[in-house]
Amino acid sequence: MTREEVLQHFRDSGALLEGHFILRSGLHSRQFFQCALALQHMPAVERIGAALAAQVRSLGVATVVAPAMGGLVIGQEVARQLGVRFIFVEKEAGGLVLRRGFQIAPGEKMLVVEDVVTQGGRVRETMAIVRAHHGVVAGVATVVDRSGGAVDLGVPFLSLLQMQVETFAADQLPTDLQATTAIKPGSK
Secondary structure, three states: OOHHHHHHHHHHOOOEEEEEEEOOOOOEEEEEEOHHHHOOOHHHHHHHHHHHHHHHHHHOOOEEEEEOOOOHHHHHHHHHHHOOEEEEEEEEOOEEEEOOOOOOOOOOEEEEEEEEEOOOHHHHHHHHHHHHOOOEEEEEEEEEEOEOOOOOOOOOEEEEEEOEOOEEOHHHOOHHHHOOOOEOOOOO
16 A cells, blocks of 8 residues: 555545544644544455555564554554464553563564554553563554654664654644644543
8 A cells, every 4th residue: 555545544434533632642733543443444454454564574573562452453464464473462550561371482573563653652662561571673563653754763663654743742732722622532
């Protein structure tokens, strides 16, 4: 899929929202990518997953790991497309943890897959968990990179849609956003 095809899919599925949003990071934005809407139909998941898998195939990973909730659907599909194992980390007591009996072998090459990255907080948490279990983070893949390529994760970082989306600290909102009520549509 081309960048334009991915962007059009977000528009067509109603997954690219316009308004005043509070992101998981606490930053405010005029745009929000609701990947759950973009990934609710399996043919779209398969196309998007295949495109992302094609970008990362050369990394030669053994396992895909995704932060729950956002990365679950696309992470599992990328793993399926690559023919590798899929595991996830999930929220517990305010942070991400590896549970459910999932194991990471020392030296295991892993790919972190997330739906949307703005600053990379959940991805960094996931990478830290992999490394704490002596796994190797070979790369990170995301459907949408809202940073426009500004996020540096220290490993190859690949995306299908890279956009520079304006974000604002709560105390530095432009006048138009100050005049509207913010909503927090994403996961908490």
